[in-house]
Amino acid sequence: MMDRTLTESHTGSFGHIMQIFAVSLLVSFVGTLAGAMLIPPSLIGLFVVIELVMLVSVFIMRFRGKMIGYPFLYIFTAVTGVTLYPIIANYGGILGANLVSAAFLATAGIFGGLALYAYRSQRDFSFLGGFLFAATIGLIVMSLFSLFIPMGSTMNLVWSVLGIVIFSGWVLYDVSQYKGGVSPEAVPMAALNIYLNFINLFIYILRFLAAIVGFSRN
Template structure:
C-alpha cells in the first residue's frame, strides 16, 4: 500500500511533469518528420489553425476548472510539430542546418539551467507573473502586426530579445510553481506549459540569430 501511495504521488511531481514534457518534445519531433514527408505545404495552415483552436480550448477548460488529458497533450504536440516544419525549414534556409541545430542545443542548455535554478531557488517568482502575462500579450500583438507590416533586422532583434527574456521568465515561473508537485490530473496542462515555453524560447532564439544575420547582410 505504501508503494502504491508513493507511485501515485510521483504522478504529480515535478519529475513526472518533466518526463511528460520530454515525451511531448519527442511526439512533436515525430510530428515534424511526418509533416515533412506526408503533409503538403498547402495543408500546413490548417494545422496552425487547429493548434490555435486547441490552445484556446485548453485556456477555456482551465478557466472553467476542468482539465485536459494526455490525449489532448500529445495530439497538440503532434499537430504543433507538423506546423513547425516549414518554420524550421525557413530558418534552415536563412541560417543553415548547423546553426538551427546549435540553436536547439542552446535552447536545451538555457531551459535546463533555468529549470535547475528555479528548482533549487526558494523563490516562487510570483512577482514575474503580471509582467510575463503582459509581455506575452505584447508578443502576440507584435506577431499580428508583423503579418501586415514588414519588420526590419533592428525591430526583429529587439522583438526576439524580448521574446527570449519573457519565455526564460516563464520557465523560472512555471518550474517554481510546479516545484512541490501538482494534482495528477493537472500534469498534462503543466507539461503543455513547459512544452510551449521550450518551443517559443527556441523560436525566438532562431529569430534573434536571423535578425543578426540580416543586420550583417545589410
C-alpha cells in the first residue's frame, strides 16, 4: 500500500489532467470574453500569429521530447480564446445564438461520452495514432486550400463530418493514453492535447451545422 501511494504521488493522475483541462477551458472562456469586449478587431490577427507560433513551438518541443509548463498552457488557452471569438461570432450570425449554444452542449456531451468510454474500456486505442496524425495533416491541407478555393455546401459538409470523426478519434486515443496517469511534468501537455481535441470538435460541429443550414437555404 505504501509503495502504491508513493508511486501515485509521483504521477499526474487522469483526474488531475482533467482538472487542468477544465481550468484551461475556463481560461479560454475568459479569453473569448476579452476578445469580445476588450480587444479591437484590428489586433485579432496578431493573436492568430501568436497562436500559430505557440502551436509550432509545441510540435517542436514534443519532437525534442520536452514538455510545456503551466504558464505556457494558460497563455496559449487564453490566446486561443481570443481567436475563437470571431469564429463564434461568425457562426452566431449564421446559426443564431441558440444553435451555437446547442453546438457547445453537443460537443460537451460527445466529448464526455467518448472520454468515459475510453476511460472504462479495456480496448487499446493506440492503433489509431498513425491514422489520426495523417488525417489531421489532411485537414490542415484542406484548410489551406480553402483559403484560395471556396468550398461548396457539399464539401463543407464532408469536411465537417471528417473533422468530427477525426477529433472524436483523438479523444479516444488521448484518454486511453492518459487514463493510467502521466509524469507530473507531462500534465500540462496532456491537458493541452485534450483541450485542443475539445475545441476542434466544437469548431467542426459548428461547421457541420452551418453546412446543414447552407443546404436548407439552397
